[in-house]
Amino acid sequence: MKRLAIACLLILLPAAVGAAPACGNTAAGFEAWKAGFATEARRAGVGTRGLQALAQARYATRTIAADRNQKSFRYSLEKFMQLRGADAIVAEGRRRKARDPAFYASLERAYGVPSGVLIAIHGMETGFGRFMGDSPVVSAITTLAYDCRRSDFFVPHALAALTLVDRGEISINTRGARHGELGHTQFLPGNALTYGVDGNGDGRIDFYDISDALASTANFLHRKGWRPGRGYQPAEPNFAVIRQWNAASVYQQAIALMAARIDR
Structure with a gap:
C-alpha cells in the first residue's frame, strides 16, 4: 500500500x-x-x-x-578538497570500513556500490553524521x-x-x-x-539512522544505473551515476578520488 x-x-x-x-x-x-x-x-x-x-x-x-552564496562549488578541485577535509575523510573512512567490513560488504552485495563511494559521500555530506544540519x-x-x-x-x-x-x-x-x-x-x-530503504529492518525509514541512510544512498545509486564491478572515475561508466547524486563537477570528482583512496 x-x-x-x-x-x-x-x-x-x-x-x-x-x-x-x-x-x-x-x-x-x-x-x-x-x-x-x-x-x-x-x-x-x-x-x-x-x-x-x-x-x-x-x-x-x-x-x-x-x-544565493554557494561559493565552494566554484573552487578548483584541489582547493575544494582541501576545504572539505578530503584527507581526514579518507583516513576516517578507511577506519570505518575496517571496523565494520560486514556492514559495507552487505550493502555492496545488495546494491553493487563499492564501500568507498558510500563512505566518501557520508563523509563529505555530514562529516559521518557529526553535523546533519x-x-x-x-x-x-x-x-x-x-x-x-x-x-x-x-x-x-x-x-x-x-x-x-x-x-x-x-x-x-x-x-x-x-x-x-x-x-x-x-x-x-x-x-x-x-529511494528510501529500511536498512536495519525495524519497519520504518529513518535518514538519521546510519543503516537506513547508507542503504538508501546505495539504492539511489543502484536505481540511477550503477553497474557493479565497473569503474567510477571520470570517463568510466559509473561516474555518470555519481553525477546524479550532485550536479557540481568539483564535488563529483572529489567523491570519485576519495572513494578510490578508501577502497585501496
Missing part, C-alpha cells in the same frame, strides 16, 4: 506543480503563497499532518542566504519552493516533505541542511520518498 500511495503522489505531482501559486522573492508573500500551496498539496494527496506542518512553516531567511526541513524546503529562483525544482520536494510528515518519517521539528536535505547523507525530500 505504501508503494501504491507513493506512486499515486508522483503521478499527481506534475498537475500540482503546474497549478502552483505565484512564487516570490521576499518574505512578504510567503503566508499567502502557503495558503494557495495548501490547496495544491491537498490535491496531490497530502493529508492532515502534512498540511499542519505547512501551516507552521516559516520563511527561512538563512536558507535563502545560503542558496540545523535548519527546520519543512520551512527550508517550502521557502525554496516559494522562492522564484528555482521554484519548479523545489515544489515537488516540498510536496514530498509534507508527505514524509504524513508518514511519520519527519516532523515539523526535523532539522537538516539549509536546502532541506535530510540525515546522514543529506537526501532531498523527493529523493527520500522515492
Whole structure:
C-alpha cells in the first residue's frame, strides 16, 4: 500500500506543480503563497499532518542566504578538497570500513556500490553524521519552493516533505541542511520518498539512522544505473551515476578520488 500511495503522489505531482501559486522573492508573500500551496498539496494527496506542518512553516531567511552564496562549488578541485577535509575523510573512512567490513560488504552485495563511494559521500555530506544540519526541513524546503529562483525544482520536494510528515518519517521539528536535505547523507525530500530503504529492518525509514541512510544512498545509486564491478572515475561508466547524486563537477570528482583512496 505504501508503494501504491507513493506512486499515486508522483503521478499527481506534475498537475500540482503546474497549478502552483505565484512564487516570490521576499518574505512578504510567503503566508499567502502557503495558503494557495495548501490547496495544491491537498490535491496531490497530502493529508492532515502534512498540511499542519505547512501551516507552521516559516520563511527561512538563512536558507535563502545560503542558496544565493554557494561559493565552494566554484573552487578548483584541489582547493575544494582541501576545504572539505578530503584527507581526514579518507583516513576516517578507511577506519570505518575496517571496523565494520560486514556492514559495507552487505550493502555492496545488495546494491553493487563499492564501500568507498558510500563512505566518501557520508563523509563529505555530514562529516559521518557529526553535523546533519540545523535548519527546520519543512520551512527550508517550502521557502525554496516559494522562492522564484528555482521554484519548479523545489515544489515537488516540498510536496514530498509534507508527505514524509504524513508518514511519520519527519516532523515539523526535523532539522537538516539549509536546502532541506535530510540525515546522514543529506537526501532531498523527493529523493527520500522515492529511494528510501529500511536498512536495519525495524519497519520504518529513518535518514538519521546510519543503516537506513547508507542503504538508501546505495539504492539511489543502484536505481540511477550503477553497474557493479565497473569503474567510477571520470570517463568510466559509473561516474555518470555519481553525477546524479550532485550536479557540481568539483564535488563529483572529489567523491570519485576519495572513494578510490578508501577502497585501496
